Amino acid sequence: MAVVALAYxxxxxxxxxxxxxxxxERRRLPLGQGWNRRFETADPVREFRWAKDGQxxxxxxxxxxxxxxxxxxxxxxxxxxxxxxxxxxxxxxxSQPFWLHWHDGQRQRRHAPDYFxxxxxxxxxxxxxxxxxxxxxxxxxxFEATERACRxxxxxxxxxxxxxxxxxxxxRWLSRYRRRRCMRPDVAEQLLDVFAEPxxxxxxxxxxxxxxxVLPVLFxxxxxxxxxxxxxxxxxxxxxLVRTGRGSR
Numbered sequence: 018m019a020v021v022a023l024a025y026x027x028x029x030x031x032x033x034x035x036x037x038x039x040x041x042e043r044r045r046l047p048l049g050q051g052w053n054r055r056f057e058t059a060d061p062v063r064e065f066r067w068a069k070d071g072q073x074x075x076x077x078x079x080x081x082x083x084x085x086x087x088x089x090x091x092x093x094x095x096x097x098x099x100x101x102x103x104x105x106x107x108x109x110x111x112s113q114p115f116w117l118h119w120h121d122g123q124r125q126r127r128h129a130p131d132y133f134x135x136x137x138x139x140x141x142x143x144x145x146x147x148x149x150x151x152x153x154x155x156x157x158x159x160f161e162a163t164e165r166a167c168r169x170x171x172x173x174x175x176x177x178x179x180x181x182x183x184x185x186x187x188x189r190w191l192s193r194y195r196r197r198r199c200m201r202p203d204v205a206e207q208l209l210d211v212f213a214e215p216x217x218x219x220x221x222x223x224x225x226x227x228x229x230x231v232l233p234v235l236f237x238x239x240x241x242x243x244x245x246x247x248x249x250x251x252x253x254x255x256x257x258l259v260r261t262g263r264g265s266r
Contacts, residue, residue: 027169074091098132099185103240131145183251194239220255
């Protein structure tokens with residue numbers, strides 16, 4: 018292994034292996050050879066599991082970023098997927114993108130991260146979702162090994178837990194309006210003009226006419242950041258203060 022590691026220039030590049038699906042074919046390569054695949058478009062390496070205790074809930078979420086469905090295995094994973102979908106720095110998302118294999122000094126180990134994310138600047142990010150109070154020793158060791166592998170190939174690594182409940186409630190609501198069918202460019206342009214100076218959500222929307230036509234566009238603009246409000250401070254309401262976001266033009 019030392020000779021192989023020398024060839025790659027970093028011991029971790031050969032100490033870890035990536036097991037993934039590429040064009041319908043299962044492949045397993047040293048990290049140093051496999052890291053540059055487009056894992057943001059990879060098929061999941063395992064089926065999504067339904068927890069017997071009822072605490073997990075697997076499903077598919079339609080990502081506006083990807084334009085396709087992305088899987089999740091729990092409500093927490095779904096919430097984190099929604100937040101990734103809204104993040105302007107994220108341009109690609111795949112769930113269960115690969116198995117990471119390594120030897121911990123006593124036995125062979127493997128771990129399938131929850132998400133692989135491609136960022137707008139081209140970098141990769143591996144995301145594991147686990148509430149802090151549900152991280153046992155095996156999970157902690159897996160996350161530590163995954164972070165080490167990510168450092169070796171200049172990927173980011175993030176272990177994320179439960180998001181702020183107010184923020185998450187607001188973003189869940191806005192996610193209902195994430196699809197492009199909620200966008201009407203003529204109404205959007207007028208809303209950006211109305212909220213160029215901060216105004217209350219409902220009264221500002223009312224200036225343009227029928228709320229049934231205007232509000233879906235307003236919520237879509239809040240989803241994509243062209244309009245902004247304090248989503249972490251309080252639940253969205255008619256009295257929420259709304260203004261244009263940076264670069265909304």
